[in-house]
Amino acid sequence: MRNQNKIVLDPPKVRGGNKIYCHFKCSGKVSKYFNENNFYMKLNANVESVPQSILIIPALSNICPVAWVTGTDIYVEEIDQEFLEALNTVKKSFQKLYPKHSFKGDIKYKKIKENKGYGKKKSGLFFSGGADSVASYIRKRHEKPYLLTVLGADIPLSENEGWSRVKSHTNQFAKMHKLTPLFIQSNLRSFLNERNLNKSYSKHGLRGWWGGIQHGLGLVGLSAPLTFIKGMNKIHFASTPLLSHNNTLYSTSWGSHPSIENNLKWGDTQVALDGTHLNRFDKIGIIAKYIKKNGSNLQLRVCWESKKGSNCGKCEKCARTMANLLSEGLNPSNHGFRMNKNLLKSMKKNKKSFMKLNKPQWKILQKKLSNKIPDADSEYYDFCQWIVKVNFQRKRKDFFS
Known part of the structure; x- marks a missing residue:
């Protein structure tokens, strides 16, 4: 015993x-x-x-x-x-x-x-500033949700500079949209x-504990005390795209899934996983439409490589998001990115490893960018030209990620 x-x-x-x-x-x-x-x-x-x-x-x-x-x-x-x-x-x-x-x-x-009895028909949205959470805000903006931003997940507890940037980003977004930001610091990762x-x-x-198991349930649970004192009867958690190439939902080894978040509840509060029917292109499209309609300089924070609270501008996810924004007719430099001078060199040198996880997305971007090549004096001209011309060889069935 x-x-x-x-x-x-x-x-x-x-x-x-x-x-x-x-x-x-x-x-x-x-x-x-x-x-x-x-x-x-x-x-x-x-x-x-x-x-x-x-x-x-x-x-x-x-x-x-x-x-x-x-x-x-x-x-x-x-x-x-x-x-x-x-x-x-x-x-x-x-x-x-x-x-x-x-x-x-x-x-x-x-x-x-x-x-029971604390719910006041208010809602909260977990907000990282990435494409998923920004698209979810746009979709739920009529609710004027509280924005919940967490330190201790992608930004380590020890990273004061990065957390300062993230808080500033969330505060600016909240002020721009007349929302209330709520900040959470937790050792949810480091105590394990x-x-x-x-x-x-x-x-x-x-595939990994944080991504495969913890991050959906673990992050959502942090909001419980706040829902009680703020009267939130609904918490929105932006989904990671879970669609196949046929836009059908599939079971994947990922800790965020409709069968997880949509079943979470406590007191008067119900959790909802938002946007499971949308792929990455749909979400960037929603953001682009909102930016064009509102003349917004909305900033995105999508990078998981950088621990400094900003976009590194040289990883696959940064590059893919920049290409996606360009395909929608937007300048990434106006929305939180910069063209790192070594990015294209790295992409050419490591094409196989750089593209393998998201090959279907890159192939679609290749077609979309062919009609959206920026002017020759643009910092993104060579970047777009290479993507359009590179030879993508699809050897196996892949899914959106």
Whole structure:
């Protein structure tokens, strides 16, 4: 019994009005998947009035997947009734997405609480400033959603300069559209031993812990305390395109999926995964139409390579987004990008590796750009010319990503 897997969560504590701490104890082999035994988050709002059954949701959202995949039981003092039902459904969803892995373990609780009456028909939107979240804002702008931006996901907790840029970007976007920004800082990634998790479980269709399991449930759960104090009955989470070349939804090894987010709920709040029927071109098209109609200098932040809170201008995703904007008749330099002088050289040198993950998108961009080549004096002229002329050889069936 001494080596039995077990995770015991203490009741969460609020310090300074805006910091939530949840200490937990592990026993058994599950211990090796945690770097520390404290989950915390800091908000730009006072959450002292939030009940414990809601305060525990952020920690549970990030601990539960580890418990499930290791077959570990979790012990808590109290839990929200709606969220408990949601977790049981989401566990089954992960099992269907990853049938070669086993998702077991139960939540043991002393009290189950019903949290009703706080919803005021307000909504929130997780906002990174990327194409997905900006397109979702445009689609949901009539709701005037709160913008929820997180430190500790793609931007590390230690990256003060990057976080300053991200906050500035979100504040500017919020001011431009008369919205209220809400900022969340959390150790949701650093408290886990991602290296050990990837070593043990990145196989049989699961490509990586953060992307394959954690980021949908883990990020969404962070919003629970804010939904209670702000009266949000809906949280929108922008989808990563999950469409095949035939625009049909397919099950993919990705931690964000309709069977995950759309089943999440607590108290009066329901989560919605937005834009699952849209591919990357659809979303850039929505953004381009909005920019042209409103004369906006809207800035995008799409880069996952840079930890500095800006677009590096030299990775595949930056290059693909720049090409996409150009294909819509927009100048990327007006919307958060710059033409790195080494980008084209790198693309030519590493064409095979640079294009292989998103070959279908590059082939479509090749056709779209052929009618949108900028003037010869444009910084993007050589970039577009090479894309149009390069020989893409499609050797296997691929999907949009």
